[in-house]
Amino acid sequence: MFPLRPHDSLDLTPEAPSPRLITEIGEVGLLQIVQRYCPTQVVGDDAAVLEPPQGQLVVTTDVLVEGVHFSDLTTPAHAVGWRSVAANLSDLAAMGSRPQVLVMGLGLPASTPIVWVEELYRGMQACSEEWGAALVGGDLCRSPHRFVAITALGAVQPGRAVQRKLAQPGDWLVVTGPHGDARAGLELLLHPEQGAGVAAAEQEWLIRAHQYPRPRLDIVPILNGIPDPLRIGGMDTSDGLADALIQVCQASGVEATIDLERIPLSAALQQAFPKQALEWALYGGEDFELLLSLEPAVAQYLLQQLPGSACIGEITGWDPKGTVHLQGGEILSRQCAFQHF
């Protein structure tokens, strides 16, 4: 785990010495710094050469843009690096696959402090090492604004990938953990005054959920322990739990009924933001948990094996529209779901 740094470690007050900028060391100097974070055997060629994985190959890509997905106010460079890797690893977890390698495209203004880049790489390295993924290459280029584009490769046993379209009537809907914490952490970073009266430990919990999300790759060995045939519908909840529920039901052509009271909420969220907790759990996004649709026996096994997971509802029938009903008769709306544009 990493020390919590709600603001960037750069001290930009006039008294502090100015941080050195990329423009002072140029591309060659920057590459020398960056190559410390890549395995030496793959550095320096136009591409990395790897042994192919056992099983099927899983490929995902995810982009983080300054001012959209992060800012110096909410996300220090180390956390930007961590989150950019975590977002990709969460996509691999959502397919039931184990990570192999990462490559990264990085856009930076020449006025970027060198320490920002170093911290970014340290954050990427910390997250990728924790889940056994190696950063094997990338492309650095000048850009008017900062962005990080990561592609992750994983491996899955043939025919056992988790897919959105695989939910079927009779399935239980399981979430791997609590929702809404990342949104609450963002609120505390953007509006620290909202934290008045909230204990420091709870604030830290929620901010950490936003800055240092943990991809649920712990489900992969559990799934691998279940004998064939295995059919699992699902996806990650990075765009919000409500969005994930609707996406899975639409992709599978099924309807579901959800009990909102069974959605796991952390004690920190309920104490800090009791009024907003449920809305943020459904629509906040960026929790990087998983929503899975499983046969009841498989669901029970997973619930046993994975502390903190919960069954929040079930698939009740076929429905081309993919309607998600709530206990009590309402229909779950996508209304508040995060829209990228």
Add this chain to the structure above:
Amino acid sequence: MFPLRPHDSLDLTPEAPSPRLITEIGEVGLLQIVQRYCPTQVVGDDAAVLEPPQGQLVVTTDVLVEGVHFSDLTTPAHAVGWRSVAANLSDLAAMGSRPQVLVMGLGLPASTPIVWVEELYRGMQACSEEWGAALVGGDLCRSPHRFVAITALGAVQPGRAVQRKLAQPGDWLVVTGPHGDARAGLELLLHPEQGAGVAAAEQEWLIRAHQYPRPRLDIVPILNGIPDPLRIGGMDTSDGLADALIQVCQASGVEATIDLERIPLSAALQQAFPKQALEWALYGGEDFELLLSLEPAVAQYLLQQLPGSACIGEITGWDPKGTVHLQGGEILSRQCAFQHF
């Protein structure tokens, strides 16, 4: 081949109807458009699932940023798409590998015309189809500036990847084709008045070289036809031929002697820009040709098989500094090489 479009096909004069913008259709509408260009079996999940390649896996990533690598003045959307794929396929060619699949991260302002996005995808699709690479997924997000981050996967026979560090004394240095054309095409796009007195066909040739570079994947079947053991040093010349010469010599710890008169120059370049031709061939960049360091017998075979290729010098000895000598005694300078920062 594609019709030459030196300027974007958007007509933004006041009389023309305003093009529709992304902001009018939102993320869902944009995704519907984009998914027309992806195979349906891989669309809609958090990641794509693929069969692993025969042989070793090659991974490369390349980023293009608006205002740095392209602009509406020099590169219509279709050509941005083509070049972004071509740059990655060139990296695969530089490793001696054949392309498999691509994934793409795309950053776009909400004010981007929809037709720009469609043309971008058409260009990516045209280039990837020509060399048998499928676009299998991606990530779209809002961004203050347009950028395209592509990752390409390829396959190479085990132990036969081309690498920068594999040059050895006695090798011949071979380039796969003419250099300097892309830089000349950029000049004509930025300063059309420079084209006064240059025939239309030559202008078109040079502009096409800038907008529609062709990755030299045609070397892959030739290399595959050479029996084991095969040792090839090399890289692509996208950052300039001078840079590639110095990089290969430094990575291999060898010195080379180059005959500048043997660098292939197109008739169009020599006629349109006789004074700048050699400088642009060495330092212009973005020609996406390959520089290869080969045993003489292998070099002769390649030169026979690949019309337009040329031997431009040889590796003369070991040298930890990687010095590149020119016929006549001068030392090749990196001075004008393209610096990203």
